[in-house]
Amino acid sequence: MNVFNHYRSEIEDIIKELTEEGVLQPGLSVSRISVEPPRDPVHGDISTNVAMVLAGPASLKPSDLAKDIAEKLENVDGISKVSIAGPGFINLHIELKIWQEQISEILFHGLRYGDTELGGGQEINIEYVSANPTGPMHVGHARGAVIGDVLSSLLEKAGFNVTREFYVNDAGVQVDVLARSAYLRYRQCLGEDIGEIPDGLYPGEYLVAVGNEIVDEHGDIFLGSAEADWLPIFRDIATSRMLELIREDLALLGIQHQVFRSEQTLHDHDSITQVVSELEDRDLVYWGVLEPPKGQTPDDWEQREQYLFRSTVFGDDIDRPLKKSDGTWTYFAADIAYHLDKFRRGFSEMIDVWGADHKGYIKRLQAAVEATTDGNGLLDVCICNLVNLLENGEPIRMSKRAGNFVTLRDVVDQVGKDAVRFMMLTRSNEAPLDFDLKQVLEQSRDNPLFYVQYAHARACSVLRNTEIKLPGLSVDDSSLKKADVALLNDAAELDLIKLLAGWPRLIETAATAREPHRIPFYLNEVAAAFHGLWNKGNENLSLRFLITDNTELSKARLALVRAAALVIASGLTVMGVEPLREMR
RNA sequence: GCACCCGUAGCUCAGUUGGAUAGAGCGCUGGCCUCCGAAGCCAGAGGUCACAGGUUCGAAUCCUGUCGGGUGCGCCA
Numbered sequence: 001m002n003v004f005n006h007y008r009s010e011i012e013d014i015i016k017e018l019t020e021e022g023v024l025q026p027g028l029s030v031s032r033i034s035v036e037p038p039r040d041p042v043h044g045d046i047s048t049n050v051a052m053v054l055a056g057p058a059s060l061k062p063s064d065l066a067k068d069i070a071e072k073l074e075n076v077d078g079i080s081k082v083s084i085a086g087p088g089f090i091n092l093h094i095e096l097k098i099w100q101e102q103i104s105e106i107l108f109h110g111l112r113y114g115d116t117e118l119g120g121g122q123e124i125n126i127e128y129v130s131a132n133p134t135g136p137m138h139v140g141h142a143r144g145a146v147i148g149d150v151l152s153s154l155l156e157k158a159g160f161n162v163t164r165e166f167y168v169n170d171a172g173v174q175v176d177v178l179a180r181s182a183y184l185r186y187r188q189c190l191g192e193d194i195g196e197i198p199d200g201l202y203p204g205e206y207l208v209a210v211g212n213e214i215v216d217e218h219g220d221i222f223l224g225s226a227e228a229d230w231l232p233i234f235r236d237i238a239t240s241r242m243l244e245l246i247r248e249d250l251a252l253l254g255i256q257h258q259v260f261r262s263e264q265t266l267h268d269h270d271s272i273t274q275v276v277s278e279l280e281d282r283d284l285v286y287w288g289v290l291e292p293p294k295g296q297t298p299d300d301w302e303q304r305e306q307y308l309f310r311s312t313v314f315g316d317d318i319d320r321p322l323k324k325s326d327g328t329w330t331y332f333a334a335d336i337a338y339h340l341d342k343f344r345r346g347f348s349e350m351i352d353v354w355g356a357d358h359k360g361y362i363k364r365l366q367a368a369v370e371a372t373t374d375g376n377g378l379l380d381v382c383i384c385n386l387v388n389l390l391e392n393g394e395p396i397r398m399s400k401r402a403g404n405f406v407t408l409r410d411v412v413d414q415v416g417k418d419a420v421r422f423m424m425l426t427r428s429n430e431a432p433l434d435f436d437l438k439q440v441l442e443q444s445r446d447n448p449l450f451y452v453q454y455a456h457a458r459a460c461s462v463l464r465n466t467e468i469k470l471p472g473l474s475v476d477d478s479s480l481k482k483a484d485v486a487l488l489n490d491a492a493e494l495d496l497i498k499l500l501a502g503w504p505r506l507i508e509t510a511a512t513a514r515e516p517h518r519i520p521f522y523l524n525e526v527a528a529a530f531h532g533l534w535n536k537g538n539e540n541l542s543l544r545f546l547i548t549d550n551t552e553l554s555k556a557r558l559a560l561v562r563a564a565a566l567v568i569a570s571g572l573t574v575m576g577v578e579p580l581r582e583m584r
Numbered sequence: 585g586c587a588c589c590c591g592u593a594g595c596u597c598a599g600u601u602g603g604a605u606a607g608a609g610c611g612c613u614g615g616c617c618u619c620c621g622a623a624g625c626c627a628g629a630g631g632u633c634a635c636a637g638g639u640u641c642g643a644a645u646c647c648u649g650u651c652g653g654g655u656g657c658g659c660c661a
Contacts, residue, residue, distance in 0.1 A: 039604070055641085356654095427597075
């Protein structure tokens with residue numbers, strides 16, 4: 001049971017009663033009513049603004065309405081005290097019993113504690129990573145990969161039916177460049193001295209294997225033949241090898257997509273032509289001339305007619321071109337077809353995870369989705385800002401040209417997948433993030449991953465120690481579930497319980513806001529509360545978890561310790577990070 | 585020039601979609617190990633939420649404007 005949702009529905013019942021009694025008029029919206037923990041705990045356990053929200057439309061004074069509602073709340077099960085404060089807040093104190101029972105609730109559900117029905121099984125497509133298949137992944141890709149993956153898990157926990165998707169950009173000039181780069185390696189493989197890799201081609205060593213493979217398979221038959229003859233073959237082989245490379249890199253991070261969708265297939269199947277003709281039918285495309293951007297006219301600007309989509313109709317700043325000067329489709333045109341394809345596969349809700357450099361692209365694609373789906377498709381874009389890679393506070397300089405950019409594989413090898421995954425979520429996704437390769441390995445308060453893991457490990461440590469200190473007391477979940485949780489009545493214990501009981505609510509708010517970074521922030525709070533409680537036992541022996549001459553009390557406290565470990569583990573699981581049982 | 589993001593403690597950042605006296609870490613000052621893991625904890629100092637208006641019972645949050653910073657701006661992906 002989510003305590004806050006429970007009392008929200010009690011409050012909604014009271015609104016109904018008051019409506020029947022004629023105090024409130026029918027049809028008032030309850031959407032702006034909050035039922036949440038107050039910022040300051042002296043105000044109670046739950047605070048609601050219901051009287052202030054409904055008083056206006058009912059032309060009542062908030063304090064009068066609050067009195068009516070408060071009277072009825074006093075009779076509700078589990079509420080020990082109701083008070084009216086400030087401009088009309090209603091503050092509720094909840095009986096200790098209700099909180100204490102949350103411990104049993106957590107032990108009962110285990111890692112699934114926090115699962116909610118918010119999404120109601122709604123299908124949702126989350127597209128993330130979508131790196132060009134032209135080489136291995138570098139650290140810059142890691143943030144979007146982690147955010148997309150954890151957002152997926154978060155929404156799954158919140159009751160959505162998530163499909164994780166990867167859009168393969170295997171069309172366009174960059175894959176031709178890849179093919180030519182592979183061709184060079186092919187010639188090298190056949191004994192030719194290719195010298196320096198020319199500017200504009202991919203210099204990476206990883207293409208040597210592709211050259212080798214083509215030699216093994218086809219011998220020297222492409223030597224000296226025209227580019228048009230070998231290019232498609234090299235392109236196909238190279239892109240599929242690069243895609244394999246990327247999938248291996250993703251696997252290192254524990255990421256697996258269910259669907260890979262190729263851009264090239266959209267071209268091959270005339271999907272783009274089809275979408276554009278649908279837009280034509282709606283009079284949403286035309287031939288026209290765009291003005292150059294003011295204050296920044298590019299040197300090579302050439303005024304000419306273009307084939308444009310009327311994205312301004314849907315709130316974009318200018319209309320957007322669908323064709324390049326050579327007559328082929330733009331990336332945008334393909335993307336329109338791709339998103340309509342997603343919609344027609346049953347996803348009216350889509351989330352794309354992009355890098356910050358694509359921010360300017362949001363409006364046009366949302367416009368396109370709205371246009372092609374007649375407003376039935378909904379595209380949300382989650383923007384990931386840059387990652388500054390540091391070592392001991394010093395920036396690590398990367399340059400693609402020199403080929404010394406840090407690959408994702410390097411970083412995972414150095415610090416491990418869990419450190420990468422956790423650290424990528426320690427800032428809100430729109431904010432730039434410093435990622436220090438040394439700091440994530442530190443065992444100190446500075447390192448949030450350590451701090452959270454340490455709390456989990458300490459909890460496990462207490463449970464292990466029980467065997468020595470209190471032999472015969474079993475600590476498996478089904479035994480702890482029977483503990484007398486009413487014995488947990490120290491203020492610090494109750495604070496921790498209330499925090500743990502907020503996990504389902506956190507899932508709901510984080511899922512609604514689509515902000516996975518709230519999970520590590522929350523886990524940090526849980527860890528702090530747990531470390532604090534632990535240290536109280538150092539100052540006051542009667543507050544230790546294990547009291548050798550009081551089995552019942554020990555058992556109750558162990559239930560709390562186990563519950564804390566479960567909530568931390570539950571959060572780490574959503575993040576794809578493995579909870580540690582010990583730190584040594 | 586236009587669009588989007590940002591401006592919160594000395595530093596790095598949260599802030600529950602509009603709630604009550606704005607929070608955390610680092611750093612600084614002082615305290616806590618005969619004791620379940622001190623790799624930790626507790627306490628203190630530190631603020632005109634960039635600025636000015638507006639919306640309302642109520643604004644760090646929403647609107648307008650100003651200042652300052654970042655990113656992007658036809659045909660690349």
